[in-house]
Amino acid sequence: MSQISENKQISPYMAFYMVTTMQIGVGILGFERYIAKSAGHDAWISVIIGGLSFNVLIWMIYRVLSKENADIIGVHRNLFGRWIGGALSCLLLIYFSSTILTVLRTYIEVIQIWVFPELGTPIIAIILLGLAYSYVLGGIRVVAGLSVLGFFLTLPLFLLKYYALKNAHYTNLLPILDHSFSDLMVATKGVTLDYLGFELILLYLPFLKQPEKSQKWAHFGNLFTMFTYLVTVFVSFVYFNQEQLQHTIWATLTLWKIVDLPFAQRFEYAGIALWLFVVLPNLCIGLWSVSRGIHRLYKIKQKSALRTMLFVIFICSILVVDRQQVDILNSKVSQIGFYILYAYIPFLFVIQLTLGRVRKTKNG
C-alpha cells in the first residue's frame, strides 16, 4: 500500500477524530432505554466493559492490518486468495453500506419525529446525500477535516447536560452492583452496538501517515467515546428514574427540551440541527471508505462507485417507510456488526497468526 502519495495522506492523530465521530452517531440520542432494560441503573458498568473490550478489538485490527501492510481488501486477498477473499470483502462492503443507510435513515426519522413531521424522506435524503457527495469528492483530507470540525462544533452540546444535573437525583444510581453478571453482559451486548463504526478503519488505515503511530490515537478516540457515553448515561440515569427511562425513547433529546435560556428554550431543535455535524462525518467517512473499497475490488473509478452507492442508498432509504422498519433495520445491522466485530475480527486474527506460522515453516 505504499503507492498512496504522501500529500493524499492525513496525520496520524486524525485517527482520534475519525474513530470517535464514527462511533458516536444517532444511537447516543436514545440508547439508554435499551441498556437499562437488563442492567437497570448499573448499565454504566456495561458502558465501561464495552468500551474496554473495543480497545482490544482495535489492537487486533491494527495487528492484522499492519502485518500485511494493507487494508482489509488486501488482507483478504492475501489470506484467502482472489475469489474467497473478494467475496468476503464484498460482504463486508455490503455491511458497511448498510451501516451508512442506517445512520442516514435514523437521522431522517429523528428529524421527522421531532422537527418536521410533514417532510418526506426523499427530500432530506437527497439533501444529506448531496452534502456528503460534495465532501467525499474532496477526498479523505476533506472528509477528515469535516470530522475534526464536526467534533469541535458539537462539543459544546455537553454544556446542555448542566440543565439536567440541576434537577438530578443522585440516589438513582445506588446501590451499585445491584444486578447479576449475566444481566450486565446482556447490557454490554446492547452497548457494543453504539461503539460500532470505528471498524471502517479497516479501509482507511493506509491513508494515515505512519499507521503505527495512529494506533494510540485510535485507542484515545475509543476512550473518548466511552467517556461521552458514560457522561450521557450518568446524566440520564440521575435525571430519569428507571420507570420513566423505559418510556423515554430519545432520552438525550428529551433532556435538551428542558434547557431554558433567557432568549431560547426547547433546545432540541437547535440540537438536532447541530447533530448534522455528527451524522455527516459518519456518512462521509462511510461513503468514502466503501467507494474506495469498491474501487480497490473491481477497478471501477472511485467517483462512479460513489455515485452508484449514493443512488442505491437513496433508493433503500425511501424503501424504509415507518418507525418500526427503522427499528428493525437498526437492530439487524447492529446484530451483524456485533458478530463481525466479536467473531470475525478475532477469527481473522487467529487465521493470520496460524497462516503466518505455516508460511514461516514453509519458507524456513
Add this chain to the structure above:
Amino acid sequence: MQFSLSNKERVISMRFFKKKKKQTGSNFDPTKDTLTFPELMKKLTASADFSTVKQSSLSTFYISYYKTLVNPEFVHRDLLPYITEIPLKNLDDIEKHLPLDGMVKTSDVHDIANKVTEGFILIQMNKDDPEGLLVPSLSTENRQISIPETEFSVVGPKEAFVESLDTNLNLIRKRLPIPEFTVKEVRVGKLSKTRVAIIYIDGIADKENVNTAIQRVNDIEYDHVVDSSYINQMISDNENSPFPQLIDTERPDRVASVLSEGKVAIMADGSPHALTGPTTIVEFFSAFEDYFLNWTLASVFRLIRLMAVMFSVLSTPLYVAVLTFHYEMIPENLLATLVASRNDIPFPPILEAIVLELSIELLREAGARLPSKVGQTIGIVGGIVIGTAAVQAGLTSNVLLIIVALAALASFTTPVYQMSNTIRLLRFPFLLFAQFLGVLGVAICFAFIISHLLKLTSLGRPYIAPLYPLRVNDLKDALIRMPFSMQNTRPSSVRPQDKAKMNKKRAIEKHDIED
C-alpha cells in the same frame, strides 16, 4: 493570444460554421517581429504628443520623445547643455558626456519601441538609422503618500501605498533593510505591460510558494491588467469562490510583517494595494491594529469581531427559521414582545427579512457610489426616515429592523474589505435555506460552506489552516493573539524555511519573587 485549431478541427468548424468567421484570438500584436524602424517612427509620430527635434549647433543629432512622458525641463536643464557645447562624432561621445545612468545604446526596433513608450528619450545621429541612444527620463505624476483609508488604525504608522510601484517598494524596503529582501519583476498584459513585483524574503519564504506565485503571474493571459485586484482574481486557486484567497492590503507595515512571516507579496504598478499569501481565513478577521494593542485587549477585540461575523451571517436566517417553524424555541416573555411587534405585519418573516436586507444593501450601494458628503445624507434619510416609516406603516417589525441593522453593522467590523462583502453575500443563501428547512436548513447551508472552505486553498496551501489541518502551534495568532513573547515561531501552514522567529529562552526569563 495565439490559439489555433488543429487541422481536423478546422475542417469541422468550416463545415458547420461556413458563414461565421471564427475569432480564435486577438490579431492585435504590438510585438510582431516584422516591425521596421520607419514603420515605428510613423506610428510614433502619428501621436500629437510625440516630438522629434533636430539639434544642429556644433553637430547634428535628433532627439525624439513623448512630451507627455518626459519633463521638458529635464531635457533643457539636464540633457542639452552637456551635449550642445561640444563637437560630437557619434553616439558614444554623447554617452560619455552625459552624467546620467541607465542609458542604452541599441538598434533593436522592439527595444526602442518599448523604451520610448515608457518615457525614454531617443537620441540619433541619423534620422533614418535605427541605431540610437535611449536616455531614461520618465517623469511620473505621483500622489502624495497619504493615510490608510480602509485599514485605518489609531496607533501605529500612518503611511499607505500609492500608485507608483517604486515608491511602494521603497516603503517596504525601508522596513526590511536586509539583502535577503528579494523583488522579482514580471510584465503582465499585452497592452498595459503592467510591472508586477513578487516580493519575498529569501531564506524564510518557502520556495514552492514563491514559485507558485511567479508561475501564476507569468501565466496571466489578459491584455489590460489595471490593478492588483485583477491579479488577485486571475491567480486565485478557485476562480468561482466568493471568498478572497489573497489578502489585499494598503499598509506597507502589514506587508513587511507578513513577509517576515514567510509569506509572499504581489504588487502591481499603478495599484495602491499589495496582495499577500498564502493566507488563511482567520487572517481576514485580524486587523493589523491588533498588533499595536496589548494582547489581552487585542484578543478580546478579535473575538468580538468573530462573534460579529457569526451574528452578521446567522441572525436574520435564525429569525426567519425560528419564527417560521420553531416558535416554541422562544421563551414566553420574549414571545410576547415578538408577537406584539409582528402583530400587524401582513408579510411572512422571510419576505420581511429579504426586503429589509435588500434595502440595507441598497443604502450601502448608494452610499458607496455617491460623494462622501452626500453619502452621509443618504445614510440618515435611508436609515432613520425609511426605517421608522416602514415600522410605523406596519410593513416590518421593529425587532427585525434592529436585527438587520445590527447585522449590517457587524459585517462592517471585518478588517478586510473584500471579506466583508463576502459575508454580506453569504446571508442570502442562509435565508433561503432557513425558509426551506428552518434551523436544520441553516445547519445544512453551513455544512455546504464548510465543504467549500475545506476544499479551498490559497497559493496551494489550505485555506482554513490553523483549524484544519489542526495546527495547535499556529492558534497563538488565530482566534486570539497571544503576547509577543509567545509568538516565537512563524505560522507552519506557510511552511517557512526558517521556523523560529526568535530565541524563546532569552525572551522569557523567569524571575523569582524579589529578584
